[in-house]
Amino acid sequence: MEQSVELAVKRAIMMMQENLGEQLTVEDMARAAMFSKFHFSRIFLRATGVSPGRFLSALRLQRAKHLLRSTKLNVADISLRVGYNSLGTFSSRFTRSVGMSPTAYRRLAGFATHxxxxxxxxxxxxxxxxxxxxxxxxxxxxxxxxxxxxxxxxxxxxxxxxxxxxxxxxxxxxxxxxxxxxxxxxxxxxxxxxxxxxxxxxxxxxxxxxxxxxxxxxxxxxxxxxxxxxxxxxxxxxxxxxxxxxxxxxxxxxxxxxxxxxxxxxxxxxxxxxxxxxxxx
Structure with missing residues (x-):
């Protein structure tokens, strides 16, 4: 992969990480990478194996996991901090992706028994x-x-x-x-x-x-x-x-x-x- 492409994708990922509570669009990410929307989507997929939207969604849930382990914030507040306006949507997506509910994840300190x-x-x-x-x-x-x-x-x-x-x-x-x-x-x-x-x-x-x-x-x-x-x-x-x-x-x-x-x-x-x-x- 060209170094310039890799750096552009990393800039976009850094922007995602710094704005997980915001409603980001592909245009916002492409602007951070300094590419057109369509070219950015192609190079991002080639660099990471997933689309920019899928990567952003995964970053949101990853940050939620971190907050559940390291803070006493309630689940509703955490869902807002990582960009979800609906607690129900956040809980269902977290459970489907992580393998347990946010409450269970916190209770088990982030560990799975199987x-x-x-x-x-x-x-x-x-x-x-x-x-x-x-x-x-x-x-x-x-x-x-x-x-x-x-x-x-x-x-x-x-x-x-x-x-x-x-x-x-x-x-x-x-x-x-x-x-x-x-x-x-x-x-x-x-x-x-x-x-x-x-x-x-x-x-x-x-x-x-x-x-x-x-x-x-x-x-x-x-x-x-x-x-x-x-x-x-x-x-x-x-x-x-x-x-x-x-x-x-x-x-x-x-x-x-x-x-x-x-x-x-x-x-x-x-x-x-x-x-x-x-x-x-």
């Missing part, structure tokens, strides 16, 4: 397709719990159709993947990062991300992919899905005081796995 899988068939029908791959760490990434899931969009939000949690870099394998177009999205957060309450708003956040796709999955598809985790940057869409709690006290509360190998055997190979991904009720 990641529910979408088995409704609404996003695609189960098939004989298989997707497998390997997660690697980039040079600046600290080891930590790794989540990898398949989503219909470039932004990791809502319920994945398949997912796994790895205790270390390595292989993953998904069976009976629904037909459709999917993104493989991986993210990792260390215990130290969670103690610092990671967020794109915080300069010391240490979330690492990787993406692959879109993948077109048909009933007999066999896909292999490699993903390399890199520190999340300005151009990476915010991680909206509530991540698993990796703090030691959380493991103790769940009855696990020692790390345990999380492996499932498929054929003659073993893949890191945990029950943290469960079919949705």
């Amino acid at each position: 990641i529910p899988i979408d088995r409704s068939g609404r996003l695609g029908q189960p098939s004989a397709a298989r997707v497998s791959g390997e997660i690697r760490l980039g040079p600046a990434v600290e080891p930590g719990l790794i989540f990898v899931g398949m989503f219909p969009d470039r932004i990791p939000e809502g319920r994945p159709v398949s997912c796994a949690v790895l205790t270390e870099p390595g292989c993953f394998h998904f069976e009976s993947v629904p037909t459709g177009s999917w993104y493989l999205l991986a993210q990792s957060v260390t215990e130290k990062s969670q103690q610092m309450m990671w967020d794109h708003d915080a300069p010391d956040q240490r979330i690492s991300v990787a993406t692959h796709g879109p993948l077109t999955v048909r009933s007999d598809t066999v896909v292999e992919a490699e993903l390399t985790l890199q520190p999340a940057g300005t151009l990476d869409p915010p991680v909206l899905l509530a991540l698993l709690d990796v703090r030691p006290e959380a493991s103790t509360e769940r009855g696990h005081t020692e790390p345990r190998p999380l492996l499932q055997t498929i054929g003659r190979r073993q893949f890191p796995w945990t029950r943290a991904c469960r079919p949705a009720a």
Whole structure:
């Protein structure tokens, strides 16, 4: 990507972050990037993988997550601060994207006990397709719990159709993947990062991300992919899905005081796995 284009998109994102309580238009964002509206929309999509409007919506919810964890503001006030005029709209979008309501997110201090899988068939029908791959760490990434899931969009939000949690870099394998177009999205957060309450708003956040796709999955598809985790940057869409709690006290509360190998055997190979991904009720 040309450096001038990247800088223009970053200017637009900075303007979004500074005005989340305002009703911004694509024209406002394009003006900050110093491009025409139509050219800006094209270069933004190419740089981030999502439209300017989708990125802005994700930033609003990301800031709401930060305010729910770090302040005592009520949910109605937070919704106004991040640009929502309707509390009902804010609550429904937050719940759909993060995986829990704003009230539950605050009560759980921003942590998820498990990641529910979408088995409704609404996003695609189960098939004989298989997707497998390997997660690697980039040079600046600290080891930590790794989540990898398949989503219909470039932004990791809502319920994945398949997912796994790895205790270390390595292989993953998904069976009976629904037909459709999917993104493989991986993210990792260390215990130290969670103690610092990671967020794109915080300069010391240490979330690492990787993406692959879109993948077109048909009933007999066999896909292999490699993903390399890199520190999340300005151009990476915010991680909206509530991540698993990796703090030691959380493991103790769940009855696990020692790390345990999380492996499932498929054929003659073993893949890191945990029950943290469960079919949705």
